[in-house]
Amino acid sequence: MSISKAYRPYFDRALQKIKAEGRYRVFHDLERRVGEFPTAHSYATGKDVTIWCGNDYLGMGQHPVVLDAMEHALHHTGAGAGGTRNISGNHHIIVELENTLAKLHQKEAALVFTSGYVANEASLSTLGKLLPGCVIFSDACNHASMIHGIGNSGCEKHVFRHNDLEHLEILLEAQPLERPKLIAFESVYSMDGDIGHIKEICALARKYNALTYLDEVHAVGMYGKHGGGVAERDGLMDLVDVIQGTLGKAFGVMGGYVASSARLIDALRSYAPGFIFTTSLPPALAAGAIASITHLMESNVEREGQQRIVALLKRRLSQAGIPVIFTNTHIVPVMVGDPVRCKQASDMLLRDYGIYVQAINFPTVPRGTERLRITPSPLHTEAMVEHLTESLVSVFQHLEVEMEKQIAA
Ligand SMILES: *Cc1c(COP(=O)(O)O)cnc(C)c1O
Numbered sequence: 001m002s003i004s005k006a007y008r009p010y011f012d013r014a015l016q017k018i019k020a021e022g023r024y025r026v027f028h029d030l031e032r033r034v035g036e037f038p039t040a041h042s043y044a045t046g047k048d049v050t051i052w053c054g055n056d057y058l059g060m061g062q063h064p065v066v067l068d069a070m071e072h073a074l075h076h077t078g079a080g081a082g083g084t085r086n087i088s089g090n091h092h093i094i095v096e097l098e099n100t101l102a103k104l105h106q107k108e109a110a111l112v113f114t115s116g117y118v119a120n121e122a123s124l125s126t127l128g129k130l131l132p133g134c135v136i137f138s139d140a141c142n143h144a145s146m147i148h149g150i151g152n153s154g155c156e157k158h159v160f161r162h163n164d165l166e167h168l169e170i171l172l173e174a175q176p177l178e179r180p181k182l183i184a185f186e187s188v189y190s191m192d193g194d195i196g197h198i199k200e201i202c203a204l205a206r207k208y209n210a211l212t213y214l215d216e217v218h219a220v221g222m223y224g225k226h227g228g229g230v231a232e233r234d235g236l237m238d239l240v241d242v243i244q245g246t247l248g249k250a251f252g253v254m255g256g257y258v259a260s261s262a263r264l265i266d267a268l269r270s271y272a273p274g275f276i277f278t279t280s281l282p283p284a285l286a287a288g289a290i291a292s293i294t295h296l297m298e299s300n301v302e303r304e305g306q307q308r309i310v311a312l313l314k315r316r317l318s319q320a321g322i323p324v325i326f327t328n329t330h331i332v333p334v335m336v337g338d339p340v341r342c343k344q345a346s347d348m349l350l351r352d353y354g355i356y357v358q359a360i361n362f363p364t365v366p367r368g369t370e371r372l373r374i375t376p377s378p379l380h381t382e383a384m385v386e387h388l389t390e391s392l393v394s395v396f397q398h399l400e401v402e403m404e405k406q407i408a409a
Helices: 005-020 064-077 092-104 116-130 144-153 165-173 198-208 262-271 283-298 301-319 339-353 382-399
Strands: 030-032 039-042 048-051 109-113 135-139 156-160 181-186 210-215 242-246 256-260 332-335 371-374
Touching: 030 048, 048 382, 064 283, 092 109, 092 256, 092 283, 109 116, 109 262, 116 144, 116 181, 116 210, 116 242, 116 256, 116 262, 135 144, 135 165, 144 181, 156 165, 165 198, 181 198, 198 210, 256 262, 301 332, 301 382, 339 371, 339 382
Parallel strands: 135 156, 135 181, 181 210, 210 242
Antiparallel strands: 030 039, 039 048, 109 256, 242 256, 332 371
């Protein structure tokens, strides 16, 4: 018994609170198997399931080019990095990864972190400390990692209504022009699947003397001719001061990064505790990431395959009356609007239909907007789309989730 009895009620109360709200999280015990993506084995049901909520958006996690590179690096350079970047952990392959990322985003330099979360937290908290008197403007839908980074910067913070340029301008205008400012926002918003107004926000930034910090986590690998994200697709990479991304989603591996000017990156490298005081990425991961990025810089097959299945799924769901939000991206949110039924729908899909879609509840999304967030990949088949559509219809009818009027096919 390690925890004294006296402390247990605190944890019990905390857990009871989220259980009462129907948002206690149960992790699904899965095993993905190479060659079978997006099918995985569920240890909860003892059966195979189709994953419809993965962030390995393009299936790069099983791509032979990535696996070969990782295997080679593993046997060539060993398991772990063996140190921080400063103390013996600065492997050549990590330097190469940073050069590849700088090239991908057409920036002077890039810096790799152990995850996208750490990249955001460390970069934003450090940037805020490096700019005396800085005020940070943050989109209301920004990811938790940015919110925590901004909080830890100690800077004055103003949250602007999601994607609301007028609100942002009112907040910017209220500050002295010479005061350091930073605007933090995303390109593809992960839960609603809508896109940030990059061009307009950068224009405001120029007008009011602000740095721009763009999270492209849900876009890198998937948008732009080389997978450089929405900023590449729209020809805006130049305008954005800092581009942040992950190696863990479309690139199928793990790690995070920022790309920017050589000076800004050098300052983060020198000051960010979340970069300095931690063991660097295992070389094999870096090798896998380089292989994945390089492959997706040249190949459009995966991106086109994904877009095709996304379009098909949106069409089929809406024809069947499923309350799907029509986004301009690969993210397909289906609204349930109630945490208990959202979880029930997810459980039924898993148990009765072999479909795994995680219920997304508060605090990941606002209360009342609980949803199933569906993320098709190029490896999902038309038959899988049909099966998902039919299963959702049965489950929603059973749970009396509000459906939309049937649209003729
Ligand atoms: C997932 C996510 C991150 C964190 O990236 P990880 O590599 O998973 O740590 C950052 N920003 C957004 C918007 C995300 O959805």
